[in-house]
Amino acid sequence: MSRKTFFTMSGIVAAASMLLAACAQPVAPAQPQVIKETVEVVKEVEKVVEKTVVVEATPVPAEKPKVLRINLGTYPDVIDPQKSSFVNEIAHLKLIYEGLTRLNEKLETVPGAAEKWEYNADATELTFTLRKGLKYSDGTPLNAKRFEYSIIRNINPATAGEYASITNEIAGAPEWQGAEKDEDKAKFEEQVRQSVQALDSSGQPCKDYEQEDCLTLKLKLSKPAPYFHTVMSLWVTYPAKQENIEEGGENWWNSSKFHIGNGPFILKSLEPFVKGVFVPNPNYWGDIPKVSIEYQYITDSNVAFQAYKNDEFDIVGLAAEDYQAVMADPELSKQATIYPGSCTLALQFRNFKEPFNDPKVRAAFSYAIDRERWVKDVLQGLGSPALTWIPPGFPGYKEGETRFAYDPEMAKKMIAESSYGSVENLPTIVLTFGDTPRNRVRYEWLGARFKEVFGDALKLELKPVEPTAFTAKQKDRESDLQMFIGGWCADYPDPQNWLSVYFEGSTTFADRIGFKDEEFDKLIAQADVELDPAKRAELYQKAQDRLVDANPVAFFWHNVNAYMVKPWVKGIVTTSQDADWPGSTVPATIDIDTAMLPQ
Amino acid sequence: MATFLARRLLWFIPVLFVVALITFVLMKAAPGGPWDRDAESKQVDPRTMELLARKYGLDKPAWRQFIGYLVGDFDDEGQFVCGAVCGNLGPSYRQRGKTVQQILFEPPPEKGFFDSKFGHTARLAVLALVIALAVGIPAGVFSALKQNSWLDYALTFITNIGIAVPSFVVAFFSILIFAVGLKWMPVVQKSWAGLTPFIIPAIVFGFGTMAQTARLMRSTMLDVMRQDYVRTARAKGLGEQAVIWKHMLRNALIPIITTLGPAVAGLLTGSIVIENIFGVPGVGRDFIQSIGNRDYSMIMGTTLFYVILILLGNLSVDLLYGVVDPRIRVD
Numbered sequence: 001m002s003r004k005t006f007f008t009m010s011g012i013v014a015a016a017s018m019l020l021a022a023c024a025q026p027v028a029p030a031q032p033q034v035i036k037e038t039v040e041v042v043k044e045v046e047k048v049v050e051k052t053v054v055v056e057a058t059p060v061p062a063e064k065p066k067v068l069r070i071n072l073g074t075y076p077d078v079i080d081p082q083k084s085s086f087v088n089e090i091a092h093l094k095l096i097y098e099g100l101t102r103l104n105e106k107l108e109t110v111p112g113a114a115e116k117w118e119y120n121a122d123a124t125e126l127t128f129t130l131r132k133g134l135k136y137s138d139g140t141p142l143n144a145k146r147f148e149y150s151i152i153r154n155i156n157p158a159t160a161g162e163y164a165s166i167t168n169e170i171a172g173a174p175e176w177q178g179a180e181k182d183e184d185k186a187k188f189e190e191q192v193r194q195s196v197q198a199l200d201s202s203g204q205p206c207k208d209y210e211q212e213d214c215l216t217l218k219l220k221l222s223k224p225a226p227y228f229h230t231v232m233s234l235w236v237t238y239p240a241k242q243e244n245i246e247e248g249g250e251n252w253w254n255s256s257k258f259h260i261g262n263g264p265f266i267l268k269s270l271e272p273f274v275k276g277v278f279v280p281n282p283n284y285w286g287d288i289p290k291v292s293i294e295y296q297y298i299t300d301s302n303v304a305f306q307a308y309k310n311d312e313f314d315i316v317g318l319a320a321e322d323y324q325a326v327m328a329d330p331e332l333s334k335q336a337t338i339y340p341g342s343c344t345l346a347l348q349f350r351n352f353k354e355p356f357n358d359p360k361v362r363a364a365f366s367y368a369i370d371r372e373r374w375v376k377d378v379l380q381g382l383g384s385p386a387l388t389w390i391p392p393g394f395p396g397y398k399e400g401e402t403r404f405a406y407d408p409e410m411a412k413k414m415i416a417e418s419s420y421g422s423v424e425n426l427p428t429i430v431l432t433f434g435d436t437p438r439n440r441v442r443y444e445w446l447g448a449r450f451k452e453v454f455g456d457a458l459k460l461e462l463k464p465v466e467p468t469a470f471t472a473k474q475k476d477r478e479s480d481l482q483m484f485i486g487g488w489c490a491d492y493p494d495p496q497n498w499l500s501v502y503f504e505g506s507t508t509f510a511d512r513i514g515f516k517d518e519e520f521d522k523l524i525a526q527a528d529v530e531l532d533p534a535k536r537a538e539l540y541q542k543a544q545d546r547l548v549d550a551n552p553v554a555f556f557w558h559n560v561n562a563y564m565v566k567p568w569v570k571g572i573v574t575t576s577q578d579a580d581w582p583g584s585t586v587p588a589t590i591d592i593d594t595a596m597l598p599q
Numbered sequence: 600m601a602t603f604l605a606r607r608l609l610w611f612i613p614v615l616f617v618v619a620l621i622t623f624v625l626m627k628a629a630p631g632g633p634w635d636r637d638a639e640s641k642q643v644d645p646r647t648m649e650l651l652a653r654k655y656g657l658d659k660p661a662w663r664q665f666i667g668y669l670v671g672d673f674d675d676e677g678q679f680v681c682g683a684v685c686g687n688l689g690p691s692y693r694q695r696g697k698t699v700q701q702i703l704f705e706p707p708p709e710k711g712f713f714d715s716k717f718g719h720t721a722r723l724a725v726l727a728l729v730i731a732l733a734v735g736i737p738a739g740v741f742s743a744l745k746q747n748s749w750l751d752y753a754l755t756f757i758t759n760i761g762i763a764v765p766s767f768v769v770a771f772f773s774i775l776i777f778a779v780g781l782k783w784m785p786v787v788q789k790s791w792a793g794l795t796p797f798i799i800p801a802i803v804f805g806f807g808t809m810a811q812t813a814r815l816m817r818s819t820m821l822d823v824m825r826q827d828y829v830r831t832a833r834a835k836g837l838g839e840q841a842v843i844w845k846h847m848l849r850n851a852l853i854p855i856i857t858t859l860g861p862a863v864a865g866l867l868t869g870s871i872v873i874e875n876i877f878g879v880p881g882v883g884r885d886f887i888q889s890i891g892n893r894d895y896s897m898i899m900g901t902t903l904f905y906v907i908l909i910l911l912g913n914l915s916v917d918l919l920y921g922v923v924d925p926r927i928r929v930d
Binding site (some may be wrong): 014071074077080083085103157161162163164165178235249250251252253254255271273274275296297298300303304306307309310312313359392434466467468469471472473475508519558 | 623629631632634635636637642643644645646647651654693694695696697701707708716732771772775778779785786787788789790791875876877878880884888891892893
């Protein structure tokens with residue numbers, strides 16, 4: 001029997017290994033011949049074929065529907081213009097709606113629903129003039145009163161939107177949100193209503209949403225803010241209809257029937273966690289998109305990548321784990337679309353805590369980071385080294401910065417010059433990070449490099465904590481954090497959003513790391529209110545120079561956006577702000593070459 | 600019987616209370632809150648955080664939040680809002696505008712219950728269970744009857760894989776085989792209507808349960824086969840089929856039923872990996888996300904619901920014993 005058993009067993013093992021081998025085969029990279037039509041397109045083709053057979057007299061060229069299929073990853077928590085705040089949520093909103101202004105492919109602020117805008121002499125009043133005859137996708141008129149409603153809804157503390165503070169330059173807005181007593185609430189609400197006003201051609205407040213000559217929107221700002229027209233391009237101002245929000249209740253955004261917008265697309269259907277379908281909006285004032293868009297929500301990047309290779313998606317994110325395999329493949333490497341992102345990450349120090357209250361120690365650690373190697377070895381090339389704060393592609397980016405670049409000798413010299421005198425005398429330094437498998441590898445790498453530079457005498461402790469707990473610690477000035485990596489992503493492309501919002505001495509961000517620099521604050525205070533764009537840019541440049549000198553954090557790397565895009569997708573123009581999918585800022589240029597679609 | 604049921608159901612109350620209390624304490628002990636983001640992305644500003652905390656009552660003392668969640672509390676207008684005791688599992692802090700019970704049980708407009716989140720999970724779990732039992736029980740029986748045959752070895756080999764290989768590996772291989780290789784299904788489903796799209800995920804999902812069932816069935820069958828009453832039945836001159844199906848199988852099923860309760864609960868609550876890989880719009884994905892998100896009411900609501908499922912699973916197992924084995928009395 002034992003012999004029989006042996007044969008049976010070996011037979012099973014052989015069969016199993018054959019099975020495994022068969023399974024393994026499709027994983028092998030570069031097999032374009034495996035690729036087959038997706039289910040949906042196949043159906044359409046069948047239909048058309050039937051038609052042409054029946055109506056032989058008039059052979060209409062079979063137009064395949066142009067659908068751009070994108071994997072968006074996580075499904076949104078909330079798709080409400082005045083409550084959303086995550087990239088995947090905004091990815092929906094910016095197709096359906098449009099703000100008073102919008103960004104173009106160069107990230108310049110250009111007219112959106114408004115055809116022009118004007119500041120008063122000291123930039124405390126901003127007046128928009130809307131285009132005439134604007135329509136919602138259902139054909140109903142869109143006037144300035146709609147924007148008045150949206151902007152006030154965003155400020156209203158009852159809405160409690162997570163991005164409410166972005167319009168806090170509007171006079172009365174922060175006071176209304178902070179008001180405790182009922183009479184204060186009423187007072188500041190009234191002030192906000194005075195600060196945000198839709199006016200008709202005779203300069204009188206508009207009566208209703210139907211009024212055709214209601215084309216002016218006037219904003220009163222609490223301080224000069226010559227960048228505010230760019231803020232008005234953000235999703236928080238998108239004019240969702242009041243009656244729909246009220247009819248649908250808190251949950252209105254869940255149903256495509258309430259999402260009547262003024263953007264380039266119409267939300268045709270929304271199946272939570274499965275699919276969102278957007279079709280071109282014929283009532284849009286500008287260039288009407290050439291393709292429909294279909295979002296799906298697959299969070300597992302492995303699965304999404306398989307689906308992409310199987311021609312089920314046209315655009316998917318490219319995970320760092322797949323990057324090497326893609327680059328090694330002659331076909332796939334051409335489909336990789338990689339461009340600068342909108343975030344900068346920095347090794348941050350609590351400037352008020354030992355030993356980082358000594359600028360020489362901060363300098364030492366800044367010199368000790370081999371950013372080039374980090375980008376190559378750890379980020380697998382998906383990033384670019386950073387020595388300054390504003391990333392490439394954004395107004396205010398400074399090319400050719402060299403201060404605090406990797407220099408192990410300087411790093412050691414700085415420690416020798418510091419109040420500690422030598423590495424031995426430094427207290428234990430704790431590097432805290434959010435505990436994920438990916439981060440463990442990254443931080444161990446970083447710790448090893450520090451040891452390389454400073455020698456084994458460096459007392460460095462790596463401390464992983466649960467990711468959300470790490471975020472909480474970062475925000476708490478009193479927490480045990482000492483050194484950690486943290487960053488910032490642009491809300492809108494203006495240096496003010498990078499320098500003033502993050503590093504101005506009284507902001508919570510600067511306070512958390514303990515940065516307050518008089519010279520820097522003075523420069524940005526001047527820049528923020530400067531009306532002359534050239535002068536303003538120069539002031540911000542000086543401020544950033546000062547920031548790099550002060551070295552409150554060690555600038556580390558700029559992120560990149562990395563995607564796979566099928567070859568038949570044409571006309572994609574990327575910007576650094578496209579963190580959802582490539583081309584999302586100017587979707588009208590995108591087309592699909594149907595001749596190239598696989599049969 | 601009625602007193603037994605009543606007593607068991609009454610026991611649910613303290614169990615649920617203790618689970619709620621432990622969950623609440625652990626949840627609150629973890630640093631961070633619902634509006635803390637991933638460290639590499641932009642954070643909500645402090646004033647807005649305060650507004651949100653006030654809106655959702657997170658500025659109240661912890662004990663009041665706990666009581667408020669379970670029993671109810673007064674809202675801003677002084678209206679009493681009933682809590683979990685009335686089936687109100689609270690508003691989600693992240694999926695704004697939805698209550699937890701809506702997230703779990705409310706189908707999209709014009710769809711039925713089985714298109715809700717839990718409906719999807721339930722469809723997947725029930726199908727997985729049916730497949731697991733329909734394959735696992737006969738496999739175990741035949742394995743035992745043909746002990747040490749090639750069939751036995753083949754089945755043992757497969758069940759060992761089922762127990763040893765983690766489900767995400769099986770899931771990924773099944774995608775490579777069925778979607779990429781054979782093209783029986785797309786890698787990513789475009790619709791979850793009906794049962795067809797659930798079949799392959801359910802096979803993968805039920806694979807572990809199937810393997811365990813088959814192994815347990817095999818060993819208990821082998822055990823039962825050597826019992827005196829089986830020998831007696833044979834001695835009486837009963838046909839082989841009657842001996843197997845009436846005397847052996849029925850007795851061998853008891854341990855299977857014991858594992859069935861936890862298995863059902865496990866399937867209903869444990870589909871996180873499968874849901875993620877196959878993109879099934881079910882409860883598991885949300886639950887895991889809600890923990891990282893510190894979506895307190897979502898964590899509490901889903902935990903309580905899961906506990907109820909487990910309790911009900913165990914209760915029905917106790918009741919089933921009586922059906923299979925009349926010697927076991929419930930009272």
